[in-house]
Amino acid sequence: MTVVTAAAEPRPTIADHTTLLPGDEPVRILGTDQASTIDSGLVRGLYRQLVLGRRFNRQVTALTKQGRLAVYPSTTGQEACQVGAAAVLGPQDWLFPTYRDTLSVVLRGVDPVETLTLLRGDWHTGYDSRVHRVAPLCTPLATHCPHAVGLAHAARLRGDDVVTLALVGDGATSEGDFHEALNFAAVYQSPTVFFVQNNRYAISVPLSKQTAAPSLAHKGIGYGIPGVLVDGNDVLAVHTVLTEAMERARAGGGPTLVEALTYRIDAHTNADDATRYRTDDEVAFWQERDPVTLLERHLRETGMLDSDTERRARDAAEEMAADLRTRLGVDATPDPMDLFRHVYAEQTPQLREQQTRLAAELAAESELAGGGQ
Structure with missing residues (x-):
């Protein structure tokens, strides 16, 4: 009897597996000599976006309290991550955001009102994903990975020069979809960058109850993916690390797992009471490490921020906030026929039948209401 054994598939060899591990300390640039080597125009541009981002968060939070949005997950305190992520994308690349990443979507070029459409409770996504190369805001954790x-x-496979950037929170790293995506990306060397914004809490669950790993970036080695740990409140460090990861993916180097250490200053959403699971002292500790303040301090110390530059940045942010107040202050007028649009490229017979039936019912109601006046 002849026993036929399958030849073992070749496995990639790694000369030194430690190259996949993140450093002992997160990457930081602010406060180091490297900060002076970064282009001043880029630094000022990141500052303007941080100022706009902070104003965006405050304005949308206020509008939510006024009932103009159904829910808003703020990124106050995480603006360096949001700004850095949007800034590293090329026009051909794709952004895959979560429900908390509205600021990155806006900075990608999507109209702010369209970006917030889903959170208002209006129809569908609110923007054309193919036009902007921004996937729909993803509410279920990690399913977009x-x-x-x-x-x-x-x-x-088509030969297109595309890198995808998937944004997730620390809570999403506890989901199966996240791990399946890492494995898929590593096996096929997909040009994808996974960017974990570790803001310490998945709603009320602290990171210590989600993982015993030294860091979330350490999880990459289990899949053969390099992990990088970065100070998520240092916008220069975030931009530098993500730029390197995107360039590596574009050059055929495969995926990278980046973990940014940051903090969610506001509650999980407007429906959350964060005082039930964290202390004021903890919040105050992170407020001292505010990403906007950190960059402003650097700009002043290096003479790159004068009163005119600061005024222009804040004026632009106020103009954006005023536009949001005006446009989100108008109630949406839903069209019932939107229930049937954009569901299929070609409507099914059942969908056409339902649309015809609803149109007839609406017409009858309108005629009845008109006759009663």
Whole structure:
């Protein structure tokens, strides 16, 4: 009897597996000699976006309290992550955001009102994903990660120069979809960057109850993906680390897992009471490490921030906030026929039948209401 054994598939060899591990300390640039080597125009541009981002968060939070949005997950305190993520994308790249990443979506070029449409409770996504190369805001945790990998893999098979950037929170790293996406990306060397914004809490669950790993970036080695730990409140460090990861993916180096250490200053959403699970002292500790303040301090110390530059940045932010107040102050007028649009490229017979039936019912109601006046 002859026993036929399958030849073992070749496995990639890693000369030194420690190259996949993050450093003992997060990457920092502010306060180091490296800060002086970064282009001043880029630094000022990041500052303007940080100022706009902080104003965006405050304005949308206020509008939510006024009932103009159904819910708003703020990124106050995380603006360096949001700004850095949007800034590293090329026009051909794709952003895969979560429900908390509205600021990154806006900075990607999507109209702020369209960005917030989903959170208002209006129809569908609110923007054309293909036009902006921004996937829909993802409310279920981590389900967009396999999509990001799949799109990047498909683009590479077609020969397209595309890198996908998947944004997730620390809570999403506890979901199966996240790990499946990492494995898929590593096996197929997908040009995808996973950017974890570790803001310490998945709603009320602290990181210590989610993982015993030294860091979330350490999880990459289990899949053969390099992990990088970065100070998420240092916008220069975030921009530098993500730029390197995007360039590595674009050059065929495969995926990277980046973890940014940051903090959610506001509650999880306007429906959350954060005082039930964290202390005022903890919040105050992180407020001293505010990303906007950190960059402003650097700009002043280096003479790159004068009163005119600061005024222009804040004026632009106020103009954006005023536009939001005006446009979000108008109640949306939903069209019932939107229930049937954009569901299929070609409507099914059942959908056409339902649309015809609803249109007839609405017409009858309108005629009845008109006759009663």
